[in-house]
Amino acid sequence: xxxGGGLDGDxxxxxxxxxxxxxxxxxxxxxxxxxxxxxxxxxxAEFSFKSRINDVILNGQMDLVFKENxxxxxxxxxxxxxxxxxxxxxxxxxxxxxxxxxxxxxxxxNIECYLYYLRYGKTVDISAECATVSVADAxxxxxx
Numbered sequence: 001x002x003x004g005g006g007l008d009g010d011x012x013x014x015x016x017x018x019x020x021x022x023x024x025x026x027x028x029x030x031x032x033x034x035x036x037x038x039x040x041x042x043x044x045a046e047f048s049f050k051s052r053i054n055d056v057i058l059n060g061q062m063d064l065v066f067k068e069n070x071x072x073x074x075x076x077x078x079x080x081x082x083x084x085x086x087x088x089x090x091x092x093x094x095x096x097x098x099x100x101x102x103x104x105x106x107x108x109x110n111i112e113c114y115l116y117y118l119r120y121g122k123t124v125d126i127s128a129e130c131a132t133v134s135v136a137d138a139x140x141x142x143x144x
Contacts, residue, residue: 027121033076033114040066040074051099053139062096073100073111084117086124093126094133 028034037043043066051058064076075096077089093113101108108131115124 024118028116031123033123036068036074037064037066040068042067049099049103051102054136056139056143058095065100071110073104073106075100075111076114076116079115079117080119081117084120084122086115086126089115090126090129090133091138094130094135097130098135
């Protein structure tokens with residue numbers, strides 16, 4: 001597989017990038033969150049969805065979503081940002097949360113939302129913040 005993305009066929013840059021990506025993957029796989037995913041009863045990476053919010057159809061793709069034995073769903077969104085800024089993503093994951101609730105008929109209170117910053121190996125739980133976001137209000141403002 002050729003990674004492209006401005007590497008201009010530079011084999012050394014591609015090897016370096018592959019190494020960095022492998023290290024980030026391995027770091028995530030060593031987290032408690034990844035362990036929870038391994039024990040889950042259902043797991044889906046790159047989960048494509050459609051969700052209706054008022055008169056708007058929202059299309060998206062979640063990086064990782066899984067269902068635990070206790071019936072809770074967990075959403076994980078990977079970030080490669082150079083700055084850890086969780087507030088930038090409250091609305092995004094609140095939309096994901098609402099979509100999971102609609103698709104699986106699961107109460108939103110049973111859905112957890114996490115950001116995982118790949119550069120830093122840092123997991124941030126934003127479940128409480130996502131619960132305060134009015135997705136319907138935000139979508140109405142954006143669709144005006």
